[in-house]
Amino acid sequence: MATQEVQLNETLVHLKTESESLKSKLEEERAKLHDVEHQVAEKVEGLGQFVMKTRRTLKGHGNKVLCMDWCKDKRRIVSSSQDGKVIVWDAFTTNKQEHAVTMPCTWVMACAYAPSGCAVACGLDNKCSVYPLSLDKNENLAAKKKSVAMHTNYLSACSFTNSDMQILTSSGDGTCALWDVESGQLLQSFHGHAADVLCLDLAPSETGNTFVSGGCDKKANVWDMRSGQCIQSFETHESDINSVSYYPSGDAFASGSDDATCRLYDLRADREVAIYSKESIIFGVSSVDFSLRLLFGGYNDYTINVWDVLKGTRVSILFGHENRVSTLRVSPDGTAFCTGSWDHTLR
């Protein structure tokens, strides 16, 4: 027995040193290819001044707005709030489209519009259900709902894939999952986060097979939807990652975190390439989204900061909300972006 103990100790020590060297080797490899920082961006011309105004204010929620999503027709949006209501709006005319669907519970932290425009998905507490939309104003939508996803902890985000038939969800139980809407079947689950997963975003690439998720373990993981494996992982934030969003080209993504910074990660170079922060910004970022050259961030200090993606400088700061900005999305054709806030409104 004594010799076994000694053997065990030796293997432990051996493995320990091996793994430490592995990790430092990875950092070395990553650093080797980092030959330029912003020299490339310096040659690009700067952006002029931007005048961005609130064009619409959508009032109708009775409590904090927690999530919103655009419809592919570029003018309709769905929003969910802590009063348990999910409202579909035509943001252009500011009319409420459907009778607001009232949820049986108040934790409606996620909502998504289906690509066809014919349904919305809402995540309440630990379940996600899909509600088909109809033209008939009197129809009781709650009756037609289809329960799809089920987690063992709260649902933090949900999103349709390229079709109405599949939903991707992330949850406080540390996993993400892909579901078949028709049957409610679990198609694939993604394990790897060590804490709650707070956000996810699907890649806009031609193959459309990957997505990124961010969690309370400060990691942003890129996953392969086919195999359920984590392909890449980035751990440079100092606090929980509240929001992730892919760049339109699909080669990079940004994340916003409680440490008051947004960071840009390049997937091909496999590293963080830019940090968007300022000494004067100390409140966390709740949500981020991209336009071609601009990164919009909604912050917990009630403002929206607009950053130049290439130069890393702040282009503009927008005021208007009277409480923290909880969600932010750019419209599908890039003509506008919408924010939802704890002040019960959307702009």
Add this chain to the structure above:
Amino acid sequence: MTIRTARPDRVQHFRRLHCLKKLEAIVVEMQDPKSGLKGSEQKLNVTTIPHVIAGKDIIAWIANKMKITVEEAQAFGTMFVAYGYIYALQNHKKLVMCNDSSLYRFQTPYFWPTQKWVADDTDYELTFFNFLHPFSKQAHYNRLHKWLFHKWDFIVMQATEQYKASRERKKPDRVVFDCQERAYWIVNRPPVSNMFYQQAIMRSKVKSSVSLGALVKYITTYKNHDPFLAPCLPSNPWQTDNDSYWNLNMRRVDVPTKMRVERWSFSLFELLTDLRGRDDFKIFLKKEFSGENLAFWEAAEELKWGTAASMSTKAETIFKTFLAPGAPRWINIDGRTMGLTVKGLDHPHRYVLEAAQTHVFLLMKKDTFFRYLKSPVYKDIQKKSLNPQPHNFSQAQLEQNAQNRSPGIHPTILWKQEEEEKAKAAAAAAPVDVKAMMSKIDRKK
């Protein structure tokens, strides 16, 4: 830093679930020697494991006991697995209950989630040492060394003690205990695969300058197409309250705008994602008699994103139409890919056509796409495309616009139209079944 009122604390949420008490009561009932489920001994690999139950038996018991349908019982059963009251012996990572002969066991009360102890780091590390995958042990040392340095000697001692004790147990008991422990940790702390570091080091990376350069190039290409950087024609609907911009760019316009046509030339991906562009591409392909590649690509996309139930029928149709020798729309892919795909179609799953689809996409991207851009079809549409005049509304007109915002068309109406169009196109394109026609003629005679 910020007050986390919006997110319930994970462990507290877990514990506060009163339903767990109810679940436990049912689990106890399930194990009742008289009215509960009967376990049996099953052979798994080489060891015989006692008290094993099949998934379908559990589901049948639940359905019977609670007077619910089989589907509901299956969802209910999945909850037992998800919370860790029942664990699967095969395929233990997927936390669902399957309505078939997959084997399950009841978890010992020691590991039930309502036990007051939190899934502690120390315990996790100990278990990790004992039986998880050897690769996992490697990179885990970092965490261990950092977090538990002060407890290091204690851990090593505990680990060796546990190791000794486990050696003394009989083999079947050990297997059972290992299964129980593993099941507990899969529910409470998902294992981090640490072959990951090895793979991460080997993966090919690109120099920062190259990737940043690509980003700059992307931005330069799309600069004039971004509504924040360049004015959109005729005007941004949010600024002028006039939605002609959206109407001009709808799915089924006869004449697209110049910007839209220009965007199609950026990449095959852009061309195919814009359905109007795809239509134009189809016109070109029809002239070249090479429409089957795009048709195959579209069918493969439908398979990937379709409902699970339709999978096998779709796969069969695709095989008959595109891949079978002598098929009416046979695609020309290399032998190896064809072989792999056909083999995969024996057990069709969502991604069975992935290899073939990528091959076809690359073919189109490297060859057909460029020929399209130089073709008369494309040049024609470029000439015809509209270049709307920018709006120049006066203040009064702007106010008028704000009063008369058009409601647009509801997406469900558009969707129905789309489906109808698709059905029409499919019917028109269906290859004529010569045999059936001939036999019809024969019968008439």
